[in-house]
Amino acid sequence: MYDFSKMTGAIHEWLSSLMPSVLVTTVEWILIGVVFLALFAILGLVLVILERRIAGFFQFRLGPNRVGPQGMFQTVADTVKLLLKELVSTDKVDKFLYNVAPFFVIIAPLMIMAVIPYGLGLTAYDINIGLFFVMAISSIGVIGILLAGWSSNNKYSLIGAMRSGAVIISYELSMGLSSLLAIVLLAGSLNLNDIVMSQEAGWWLFRGHIPAVIAFIIYIITGTAETNRVPFDLTEAESELGAGFHAEYSGIKFAFFFLSEFVNMFIIAALAATIFLGGWLPIHIPGWEGFNNIMDYIPGPIWFFLKTGAIIFLLMWFRWTFPRLRIDQILTLEWKYLLPISLLNLVLMAFVVMMGWVF
């Protein structure tokens, strides 16, 4: 496995030889910021076109295939259109909150992206409370959604925002409390890099057997709800609320909401890949030495994005299969089913770890 900290260390030394240490830190901050913003934009562009093409295939359609080969540049054209569009706002909007809301929504996924390990030594901000940091920061996105709905001075936006708040706050419970904590019990660490390294002998999804599989299913359900995707998309609910909390936004501000939805999906999938599927570690099958050696030659980031892509495809599959739930059904699902089951699962997992019944 190539250690990316050698590469970053070399860049650091080269910069240190050129300028004083204060400047080095500033330059490094800017470099990392640029890299992550670029990754953010590329993810948005790629995921939107992927979603549209895959949706087409699910419905025996083609999807957009006109702009560029296989429609690859459709989203680039859309972005240019959104950048050039006029920013319209209604009368009596709360100007300050209305303008600040898109940034709240976009900052949350950007901050979470910093702690995700993309490869060996390829984490922007390696902290020992990684998973806790993720759970804490992901709540900031809700504030943005609530602000957008409240400041738009539109009753449908407000209904959408309140629904979103209800859904996200309640689903965060079973996500953080139980499904992620179950794996923390196994790995014995909150640091995402340590969680990845603890899976060298095998993915937690398999080594943790029954409780880990239950935790994974609950994580995927709650993750779909966290990102407000179908079947939990009643915050946008096109048929009832128009567009929900971002109904009054146009141009690039609307693009921020749209982009953050897709990047949130990426983050949910990336976390699932990191925690349950071994992150950037290659697939190893015990006993197959030759196979394992070949797999080791494929770089970590490629494994990471492959696993993440598989989870993203699963989320897209959900989207084009399940119908939308009502608000009471969503809250029933969370408080009467997911939360009790995940708490029971946490106890089961603690028992399994205590008895050492882990492969």
Place this chain on the structure above:
Amino acid sequence: MNAIINYFSEVINGGITLLKGMGITGKHFVRAPKEIITQQYPDNRDTLTFGDRFRAQLFMEHNEENQNRCDACQTCETVCPNGSIEVVWHREADPETGKKKKVLDKYVYHLGMCTFCNLCVLACPTEAIKMNKEFETAVYDRSELTKVLNKPGSKFSQDYVDKTIGNK
């Protein structure tokens, strides 16, 4: 105890039904590349296929001798709900029998007013008019939507009518 069993069987049943749904859409996704139903219209103009009952615009059938089957009876004009058909005619003595008969001058069809209800085609006693499948009807000027369906110099022929509709 019963309630607990019910609770878990509900959860498991729910999971199974969700998986069934995903199975169906998954099959669709796998089959999709071969069975795409999208018509990429301007590209496939030559191979376009239409349903049997597809109706685009009215036309009048003529044979090689420039004869049509319209005897100017005006049934279509009467039956048209929008008045999009105008039959212009005059009376002329039949050279054989000497009886005066209607003769078609101009069969005017206003495409702009037509709703393609097909009533005129159904009402025509001699099957003179039919609907064709030429659906690209856009023009640059509204006056171009008014069409004369009978070809210049064409004549009514009783033989042509008999040959086409037989002795129904």
